[in-house]
Amino acid sequence: MIIDCHGHYTTAPGALQSFRDAQLSALKGAAAALIDDPRISDDEIRDSLEKAQLKLQRERGTDLTIFSPRASAMGHHLGGEATSVRWTRLCNNLIHRVCGLYPRNFVGVCQLPQSPGVAAARSAAELERCIRELGFIGCNLNPDPSGGYWNSPPLTDRHWYPLYEKMVELDVPAMVHVSASCNPNFHATGAHYLNADTTAFMQFLTSDLFKDFPTLRFIIPHGGGAVPFHWGRFRGLAQDLKRPPLEELLLKNVYFDTCVYHLPGIELLCKVIPLDNILFGSEMVGAVRGVDPRSGHYYDDTKRYVDALPLGDAERERLYWLNARRVYPRLDARLAAVGLLKSA
C-alpha cells in the first residue's frame, strides 16, 4: 500500500471560495455572520476530485491520501478569531465529507482556527472535534499565523503547550505548514513554505521541547525545507551548541515528507535522513502542477523518484506506508474500517 501523507483539497468546489470572498468582504462592511454557509452537493465534491486527486492516485499507483484543507487558503492572518473559527470549521467539515464519500482514498487532517495574537489553547477544541467526531488523524499547525511577518512565539515556546497537550492526549501529530504570505518578500510556495520548514527544524534543534513532550510528533513537509541539503551544517550547529546528536535530540519526534520535485533531491533526502523518519508525500495537486519537459512526467509525481531509488522491499514498505502508521497511530483504525487492514 502507498499512503501519501501530504495532500490538500486545492480543487474544492467554487462555492467554498465564494463564501470566503463574501466573508472577507464582510469584514469591512455588513456582518459576516449573516452570510450563509456554502452549498456544495456530493456530486460537486465527486467532480472536484475525480478529475484531479483521484485520477492522479490511479495513474501514479498511490492508494490513500492524508488529506487536509488547502494550506494557502487557511489565511490565518485574515480577519480575527471568529473569522478563522468559522472558515476552519467549514473547511474541515468539507474534508470530512470527502473522506465519507471516498473512505478508501482519503483520511482527514484538520486546519486549526489560529489567529495572530490568539492563545494556541483556543485551537484545541477544533482539534478535538475533528479527531473525536470526524475521525481525523492529525492537524496542520501554522508556525506563522501572521502570513510572513513572523511575530508569533517560536513553536518551542510555552504559548503552544496547551495545544501540544491536546495533541499528546489524542495521540496525533502535526504537520508544520504555513499558509499564504502577505509579505511581498516571500513568494508563498517558493520561499515562505520552505523557510518555515527550515525555521521550525532549527527551533526544535535549539530547545528542549521533546523533553517536555517525549511523544509529540511533527512532520516537516517539503522534504524538510533546506534541512537535508544542509544536514552537515545542522549536525555541526548542534555540536557547537552542545546539543545532543540530532538522532537523539529530535529524530524520535520529527519526520520529513518526500515533497521534493526531482530525483537528485529525493536521493539526497534518503541518503542523509534515516529512512524511519521519511514519509511518502507528493502534495498533489499543489505547488507545482506542470509536466517536466525533461522527463515527460509531472514534477510532483514523487513516487517515480522514490521508485528509482535502490531500496529493498522492506525499506520501501516503511517509506510508503509503515512509517505513516507509526506517526499517525489513528490511521490503523481507519484502514481497518474500510478493509485495507485486518483489525487487531
Added chain:
Amino acid sequence: MIIDCHGHYTTAPGALQSFRDAQLSALKGAAAALIDDPRISDDEIRDSLEKAQLKLQRERGTDLTIFSPRASAMGHHLGGEATSVRWTRLCNNLIHRVCGLYPRNFVGVCQLPQSPGVAAARSAAELERCIRELGFIGCNLNPDPSGGYWNSPPLTDRHWYPLYEKMVELDVPAMVHVSASCNPNFHATGAHYLNADTTAFMQFLTSDLFKDFPTLRFIIPHGGGAVPFHWGRFRGLAQDLKRPPLEELLLKNVYFDTCVYHLPGIELLCKVIPLDNILFGSEMVGAVRGVDPRSGHYYDDTKRYVDALPLGDAERERLYWLNARRVYPRLDARLAAVGLLKSA
C-alpha cells in the same frame, strides 16, 4: 589556485567589539560620536589571523579568501543610519588593513551602511569608496536590514536600483547576506541565513530585474539555501508562472557558493546547478566551527568535499577560481598586483 569566495573577519581583535558595545550603549545615553575609534595594532591583526584563517588556508590548501566584515555583526537593525555608517566604515577599513598586510591571502569585499527605512542609494557612496579607494572587489547586500522582520522591499524593487546602478558602473557583484536575527523565530546561522538565500532566489525568479540590469551579478551563499535541493520545484514554479527557463532567466546573473557542510550536499549542488554558476567557498571561520566526528575533519572544510567529486581538471579549475574571476572582474588586477597572475 584556489579562491575561497566567502570569508568573514570573525576573529577581529577585541577592540572592535568593545567599540561596538560602547557605540550601541551610547545610543541610549551619551553621544556615540564622542567614542574614539578602536585602536588595533598590526600585530593584533596578524595575531587574529595567523592562528585562524591563515592557518586553515595553509592546512586546507586554499590560497586567497575574498574577505569581508563579520556578517552577523553588521547589525543593520541596531541604531540608525549614522550608527551604521560609522560602524561600516570602521569594519571596512579594518578589512583594508588585513588585505594590506596579507595581499596574497585576502582581497576585500565591503559591508554596506544599510539601515531600515533608509534609501538604498545612500549605500552607494561607501561602496564606491571601498572599490575605488580601498581596492575591494564586491559587497555584501543585506536583503533584510530589519534583522528578521522582513519589512524592506524585495531585492527586485526599484528601492534598490540606485545601488544596482553603482554596482553595474563599478562592475562588482553583491553577495546576498543577512546579518544577525533579532526575531526569536529565526536562529541566525541555522534559519535566517538559509531563508534569506531561498527568498532572494525566488524574488529574482519572479521578476524582470535582470532585464533592467543584464550585467548585475549576485552570489547566493550557503549553497543557495534550499534552492538546489528543490531545483525541480523551482524549475516547475518558473514553468507554472510562465517564466523563461531558469538558465535563461537568471543563471547569467546568479551564482552559488559551496558553503554546504557535507559531501552529499556538495554532490547534489554540483549535479543540478551548472558548474559555471558555482564558486568555491567555505565561510571559515564561520557558522560551524567543529570537527565532524564521523570524518575527523572540519565540517566547513568544503575543499575536501569538492576534491571528492568526480570532476575533470578543467571543471575543477572553473569551480576553484576561474568562475570567481568572471564574477568578480576586479579580481584579476589584484591577483596581478601581487604576482599571482600575469598582467594582461
